[in-house]
Amino acid sequence: MNNTSNNTKQYFDDLYQDNDDPWKIRNRWYERRKRALLLASLPHERYARAFEPGCGNGELTALLAARCDELIATDIAEDAVALTRQRVADYQNVKVQQMLLPDIWPDGKLDLVVISEIGYYLDEPQLWHIVEHIHQTLSRDGAVVACHWRRPIDGWLQNGDDVHAKLRGRMSLPLLSHYWDDDLILDVWTPDKRSIHDREAP
Numbered sequence: 320m321n322n323t324s325n326n327t328k329q330y331f332d333d334l335y336q337d338n339d340d341p342w343k344i345r346n347r348w349y350e351r352r353k354r355a356l357l358l359a360s361l362p363h364e365r366y367a368r369a370f371e372p373g374c375g376n377g378e379l380t381a382l383l384a385a386r387c388d389e390l391i392a393t394d395i396a397e398d399a400v401a402l403t404r405q406r407v408a409d410y411q412n413v414k415v416q417q418m419l420l421p422d423i424w425p426d427g428k429l430d431l432v433v434i435s436e437i438g439y440y441l442d443e444p445q446l447w448h449i450v451e452h453i454h455q456t457l458s459r460d461g462a463v464v465a466c467h468w469r470r471p472i473d474g475w476l477q478n479g480d481d482v483h484a485k486l487r488g489r490m491s492l493p494l495l496s497h498y499w500d501d502d503l504i505l506d507v508w509t510p511d512k513r514s515i516h517d518r519e520a521p
Contacts, residue, residue: 327395327440339402344378353503354379357435357466360496360507361386362515366431366462372420373437375399377406383433384410391425393418421448428458434465438482439475446482450489462509463492469504479504 344350357379366387374380374392380403384390390413394400400417407413420441432453438446453463465486467479483504487494492508499505511518 336398339398340376344375349502350378353466354382356498356503356505357433357464358382358386360464360498360505361431362462362495362507362509362511362518363430363460368427368429369431369433370425370429371433371435372418373435374403374415375436377403377415379433379435380413380415381407381410383431384413387431388412390414391416393420395419421445421452424452424456427456428461429456430458430461432457432461432463434463434486436467438465438467438479438486439472439477443485446485447489450486454491457492457510459510462495462507463490464505464507466503466505469499469502 364386368389369383369387369391371380371383371390371392372394374394376399377392380390380392383392384407390410392403392407392413392415394403394417397417400415404415407415420437434449441449457463465483467482469479471478483506487506490508492510493512494506495509495512496507497505
């Protein structure tokens with residue numbers, strides 16, 4: 320584990336040490352709206368196999384689980400993994416584990432990859448490594464969705480605009496949709512260039 324990874328792990332371990340919801344994502348309207356926007360942006364109603372790194376306390380994980388046959392959710396923090404396991408205990412299709420990105424990545428093809436609120440904490444080599452993993456494992460009918468906070472983050476150099484500019488410059492997939500407002504930025508990439516309407520047109 321390099322120094323960046325060590326520092327990031329310690330940061331998240333400290334965050335969850337005495338707080339099971341450090342960003343208040345369970346009840347804040349901003350967070351609930353963001354999850355609704357992310358879910359509405361997905362080009363397919365259902366996915367066979369999905370990957371959500373940085374699952375936090377599992378609020379988004381529980382919503383994704385209802386739309387996936389199989390969902391792999393991971394986090395760098397042991398406490399976050401435990402919280403997510405508790406949150407999705409009723410879902411038999413979810414596997415939750417501690418995982419350090421980008422050194423470890425799920426084997427096999429993925430139909431959905433969700434990169435939400437983790438890009439700020441990755442240096443450029445780590446971010447490029449994740450993009451390489453996506454290029455190697457995303458199915459031909461798959462999708463990548465990224466969603467991040469646009470404002471400055473205390474203690475970290477990047478904001479959401481920085482992360483998404485780097486992703487757009489490196490991702491060799493068509494950009495299907497792009498949304499932004501004062502708070503957040505959301506992008507969806509997919510090998511299938513067709514619009515949502517055209518995908519199910521007779």
